[in-house]
Amino acid sequence: MGVSFTKMHGLGNDFIILDGRTTPLSLSSATLISRLCDRRTGIGCDQLVTLSTPTRDGADVLVRFFNPDGSEAGACGNASRCVAALLGGNPTLQTQNGLLPTSQENGLVSVLMGKPHLDWQAIPLAHNCDTAHLPLHDGAACSMGNPHLTLFRSIEDAALLGPELETDPLFPERANIGFAEILSPTHIRLRVWERGAGLTLACGSGACAAVVNAARRGLVERTCRVTMECGSLTITWKDDGSVLMTGPTQTVFTGTLDESWLAQEQTATP
Numbered sequence: 001m002g003v004s005f006t007k008m009h010g011l012g013n014d015f016i017i018l019d020g021r022t023t024p025l026s027l028s029s030a031t032l033i034s035r036l037c038d039r040r041t042g043i044g045c046d047q048l049v050t051l052s053t054p055t056r057d058g059a060d061v062l063v064r065f066f067n068p069d070g071s072e073a074g075a076c077g078n079a080s081r082c083v084a085a086l087l088g089g090n091p092t093l094q095t096q097n098g099l100l101p102t103s104q105e106n107g108l109v110s111v112l113m114g115k116p117h118l119d120w121q122a123i124p125l126a127h128n129c130d131t132a133h134l135p136l137h138d139g140a141a142c143s144m145g146n147p148h149l150t151l152f153r154s155i156e157d158a159a160l161l162g163p164e165l166e167t168d169p170l171f172p173e174r175a176n177i178g179f180a181e182i183l184s185p186t187h188i189r190l191r192v193w194e195r196g197a198g199l200t201l202a203c204g205s206g207a208c209a210a211v212v213n214a215a216r217r218g219l220v221e222r223t224c225r226v227t228m229e230c231g232s233l234t235i236t237w238k239d240d241g242s243v244l245m246t247g248p249t250q251t252v253f254t255g256t257l258d259e260s261w262l263a264q265e266q267t268a269t270p
């Protein structure tokens with residue numbers, strides 16, 4: 001019997017969601033993940049997401065996020081919102097970055113992404129830097145459970161500068177690179193070169209990081225609309241320090257993975 005999956009997206013940031021809560025999945029190979037994410041020979045997505053039985057009190061589901069290069073990410077904002085929409089109700093998600101409460105209202109899905117990590121060791125950076133004014137294109141860095149650099153410059157620079165900055169030695173775990181244009185004190189236009197995925201149409205944690213990094217520098221207020229290629233998220237950096245992200249999600253289709261893929265899992269070399 002094949003494995004069923006759901007294809008979803010949040011503002012064009014698209015995901016394969018594999019639900020292993022009833023039938024546990026053995027998805028250990030980075031090679032297989034890359035093959036599934038491939039848009040020509042696999043299903044195709046920006047991130048592959050697995051659901052399993054939670055291990056922490058108060059969580060409804062354990063969620064893991066994988067990039068097309070096979071690497072695992074500690075956070076994925078848009079996928080978190082898609083999982084909440086898929087499960088319905090207001091599930092609490094167990095992630096590498098802790099428990100994330102979710103809510104749904106008027107067709108929009110919110111995730112409380114937790115508090116950004118602003119100190120250089122937690123992002124992590126390779127050495128001590130003023131994380132709001134990095135000596136790298138005058139960017140600002142923070143972690144939303146995954147590392148983000150935000151540069152306040154044209155979104156047109158993303159394809160050119162993103163690849164080399166993702167692997168800059170300043171980021172020992174690589175980084176997601178956001179290009180943010182400040183349109184007004186409550187509106188940012190953003191494009192993100194994602195670690196392990198390249199240019200995507202939207203990045204939820206990148207939108208949170210852009211608002212946090214811009215607000216730290218006094219460029220925007222703590223609630224902002226962040227517009228990406230296919231629409232906008234509303235981000236609020238709350239007074240208690242946590243970041244709330246709200247926006248639309250869409251289920252595209254459900255399907256069943258051909259059994260031959262499971263044989264690949266047995267033979268694929270990580």
Ligand SMILES: N[C@@H](CCC[C@H](N)C(=O)O)C(=O)O
Nearest residue numbers: 073076077078146203204205
């Ligand atoms: N698209 C995501 C972020 C996915 C993970 C990222 N590429 C990483 O490696 O940290 C989002 O919506 O946050």
